[in-house]
Amino acid sequence: MSESKVLRRIEQLRKEIEEHNHKYYVQAKPSISDYDFDMLLEELIKLEKEHPEYATDDSPTQRVGGTITKEFKSVKHTYPMLSLGNTYSEDELRDFDERVRKGLDHEYEYVCELKFDGVAIGLTYKEGKLVQAVTRGDGVQGDDVTANVKTIRSIPLTLHGKNYPEDFEIRGEILMPRSSFNKINKEIEKQMIEDGYDEEEIADRLLKNPRNAAAGTIKMQDSKVVGSRGLDCFLYAMYGKNLSFESHLDAMKAASTWGFKISEHTKKCKSIEDVIKYLEHWDKARFDLPYDTDDVVIKVNSFEQQNELGFTAKSPRWAIAYKFKSESVSTILEEITYQVGRTGAITPVANLKAVFLAGSTVRRATLHNADQIEKLDLRIGDTVYVEKGGEVIPKITGVDLKKRNKNSEPVVYVKKCPDCGTKLERKEGEVQHYCPNITGCPTQIKGRIEHFISRRAMNIDSLGEGKIEMLFDNGLIHNPADLYNLKYENIIGLEKVIENEEGGKPKKISLQEKSVQKILKGIEESKEVAFERVLYAMGIRYVGETVAKKLALHFKSLDAISKATVAELVEAEEIGEKIAASIVEFFSIKTNIQFVNELKKAGLNMEIALDRMPSKLSNKFEGMSFVVSGTFTNFSRDEIKMLIEQHGGKNQSGVSAKTSFLLAGEKAGDSKLEKAQKLNVKVISEDDFEKMLKGK
Numbered sequence: 001m002s003e004s005k006v007l008r009r010i011e012q013l014r015k016e017i018e019e020h021n022h023k024y025y026v027q028a029k030p031s032i033s034d035y036d037f038d039m040l041l042e043e044l045i046k047l048e049k050e051h052p053e054y055a056t057d058d059s060p061t062q063r064v065g066g067t068i069t070k071e072f073k074s075v076k077h078t079y080p081m082l083s084l085g086n087t088y089s090e091d092e093l094r095d096f097d098e099r100v101r102k103g104l105d106h107e108y109e110y111v112c113e114l115k116f117d118g119v120a121i122g123l124t125y126k127e128g129k130l131v132q133a134v135t136r137g138d139g140v141q142g143d144d145v146t147a148n149v150k151t152i153r154s155i156p157l158t159l160h161g162k163n164y165p166e167d168f169e170i171r172g173e174i175l176m177p178r179s180s181f182n183k184i185n186k187e188i189e190k191q192m193i194e195d196g197y198d199e200e201e202i203a204d205r206l207l208k209n210p211r212n213a214a215a216g217t218i219k220m221q222d223s224k225v226v227g228s229r230g231l232d233c234f235l236y237a238m239y240g241k242n243l244s245f246e247s248h249l250d251a252m253k254a255a256s257t258w259g260f261k262i263s264e265h266t267k268k269c270k271s272i273e274d275v276i277k278y279l280e281h282w283d284k285a286r287f288d289l290p291y292d293t294d295d296v297v298i299k300v301n302s303f304e305q306q307n308e309l310g311f312t313a314k315s316p317r318w319a320i321a322y323k324f325k326s327e328s329v330s331t332i333l334e335e336i337t338y339q340v341g342r343t344g345a346i347t348p349v350a351n352l353k354a355v356f357l358a359g360s361t362v363r364r365a366t367l368h369n370a371d372q373i374e375k376l377d378l379r380i381g382d383t384v385y386v387e388k389g390g391e392v393i394p395k396i397t398g399v400d401l402k403k404r405n406k407n408s409e410p411v412v413y414v415k416k417c418p419d420c421g422t423k424l425e426r427k428e429g430e431v432q433h434y435c436p437n438i439t440g441c442p443t444q445i446k447g448r449i450e451h452f453i454s455r456r457a458m459n460i461d462s463l464g465e466g467k468i469e470m471l472f473d474n475g476l477i478h479n480p481a482d483l484y485n486l487k488y489e490n491i492i493g494l495e496k497v498i499e500n501e502e503g504g505k506p507k508k509i510s511l512q513e514k515s516v517q518k519i520l521k522g523i524e525e526s527k528e529v530a531f532e533r534v535l536y537a538m539g540i541r542y543v544g545e546t547v548a549k550k551l552a553l554h555f556k557s558l559d560a561i562s563k564a565t566v567a568e569l570v571e572a573e574e575i576g577e578k579i580a581a582s583i584v585e586f587f588s589i590k591t592n593i594q595f596v597n598e599l600k601k602a603g604l605n606m607e608i609a610l611d612r613m614p615s616k617l618s619n620k621f622e623g624m625s626f627v628v629s630g631t632f633t634n635f636s637r638d639e640i641k642m643l644i645e646q647h648g649g650k651n652q653s654g655v656s657a658k659t660s661f662l663l664a665g666e667k668a669g670d671s672k673l674e675k676a677q678k679l680n681v682k683v684i685s686e687d688d689f690e691k692m693l694k695g696k
């Protein structure tokens with residue numbers, strides 16, 4: 001292709017891709033298949049790579065992200081970002097209307113819009129191109145998050161049409177639709193379950209609500225991650241010199257023709273009665289929206305009248321927010337059941353009489369632990385209040401004591417494991433009860449084996465929940481290591497009927513020649529899996545994928561990890577006391593040592609691969625000893641330690657008179673710095689270290 005043809009094709013692709021983005025993300029009317037869209041985008045990415053001279057800031061390829069922002073630049077708002085006054089009742093709303101009436105000498109109209117629950121953003125466009133996106137911050141200045149905002153597909157990078165102002169700001173709300181929110185939480189939950197966290201810890205880590213999630217996402221450092229989190233943006237206000245619109249609605253209509261996403265639920269209301277009708281409608285209908293709203297914003301439509309009314313110190317006199325009451329329903333607590341996790345943690349679950357709440361039917365609510373039940377003084381048969389609040393899983397907020405049956409008794413928390421009958425334990429200072437029968441409780445055993453074979457662990461995908469249960473029921477496996485003793489003749493022909501919990505047809509699994517071969521092959525192949533994944537697969541509490549990687553890199557072998565003390569373990573990056581204690585406990589149990597030995601015997605990798613071991617690269621640090629403390633920009637702490645060894649140096653854990661250098665990163669330990677000063681040990685930075693590395 002000639003240069004001019006390339007440029008023309010690039011421009012044509014950009015236009016076409018942005019049109020498709022607009023149709024899909026703004027108008028919700030896709031006109032191309034995902035596959036065809038990806039093909040167009042791929043072609044553009046390829047052309048821009050081959051011709052970097054034609055790359056531009058507003059190309060749709062920018063939406064993929066990839067920019068890392070370490071620190072967001074603080075930017076002063078051209079127009080301060082104010083907040084809105086609130087009303088909580090019809091009476092308060094009528095008071096507002098009264099104030100508006102008194103402030104104006106003409107008839108007026110309102111515009112009602114949904115108040116989107118996300119983070120406010122100001123977008124500046126110059127000559128039709130998005131040049132800056134700034135968060136609200138303290139209202140006077142906010143953070144420049146332009147690179148992240150560019151990944152949001154519904155925000156135009158280049159405006160449509162021609163009649164937009166040369167320089168203006170448009171403000172709106174970045175939000176996370178419930179579908180994106182649920183998807184991310186499901187992923188987090190699945191991973192944490194696999195890593196052995198209990199329900200309470202998972203609840204702690206999950207995104208609390210779409211608003212927090214949107215706020216957290218927009219301040220992430222890696223715009224690629226932002227681009228993957230499915231954010232959306234509605235616009236609701238325009239600012240600029242000499243804007244030619246007479247009313248808010250006119251401005252929004254124009255903005256819509258330039259490609260912005262304006263809510264289709266924005267409505268003109270001629271009187272406060274109309275406003276109240278709008279509120280009544282959305283009080284219920286808001287639960288059918290794909291995103292969260294708990295307020296409505298009521299604005300005087302005419303700009304002239306807005307100016308007449310003006311502002312108080314904090315908010316406009318021409319607008320107000322109306323807050324819906326958070327919905328709570330009452331229902332009957334029918335039963336409390338208890339779930340056993342793979343680490344033995346017990347979680348109580350409230351089984352409720354089905355009730356419709358905030359858009360869905362609720363049958364269960366989490367109770368977290370025994371304390372929670374006691375605090376609420378729950379009794380079976382109680383009429384309880386259930387609320388969704390900002391959280392995903394409904395919770396019980398109280399009991400209707402008037403409806404309580406006089407003969408009811410407080411709930412007695414289970415004393416024995418609902419699965420194996422062993423007496424439950426609760427360690428001092430912990431809220432959770434545990435089934436201590438680690439080696440005998442079927443749910444725990446099966447859970448551990450399922451974790452062991454999971455994709456990110458040993459990845460034996462020819463086995464699944466049903467087959468594991470079948471092998472367990474037939475007495476063929478008691479722990480994950482038994483998988484390596486399975487023989488063709490023991491498993492061929494095994495059968496199991498699996499009941500369908502939803503009441504559908506039961507499923508029958510039976511092991512025939514082909515599936516037996518597949519299972520044995522999968523088990524055999526798992527012997528090649530890298531050490532860090534074997535370590536993760538073992539199911540040590542709190543040793544998730546990342547922790548396993550860090551441990552593997554730091555200690556290099558299972559032998560070293562199993563012998564390490566808590567003090568030695570916390571030396572490794574990201575390993576805290578809690579994780580360290582859990583590892584030490586794991587290796588203090590005889591059956592665990594046996595289990596590990598069986599895995600060793602089966603031939604699994606128990607050391608980090610040779611190519612990741614430090615091999616000698618030079619002698620430049622010969623005779624030098626280093627203490628590495630803090631965090632670094634270009635390397636992880638373990639990478640630095642590896643480099644030191646690769647170049648002939650030694651790592652020490654504490655500063656002593658023999659230390660040659662204290663390599664101090666950000667947040668280096670104060671006591672180490674003090675000691676270095678006292679002993680005259682030279683303190684060097686990451687920069688100094690890199691210079692030393694590059695030296696002869």
Ligand code: IVH
Pocket residue numbers: 081082083084085113114115116117119120121136172173236237297315316319321
């Ligand atoms: S109008 C002068 N309209 O609410 C203030 N705000 O409490 C003009 N918000 O920071 C704001 N949806 O983040 C307006 N349809 C809407 C809104 C909305 C959400 C947020 C916005 C603002 C806050 C004000």
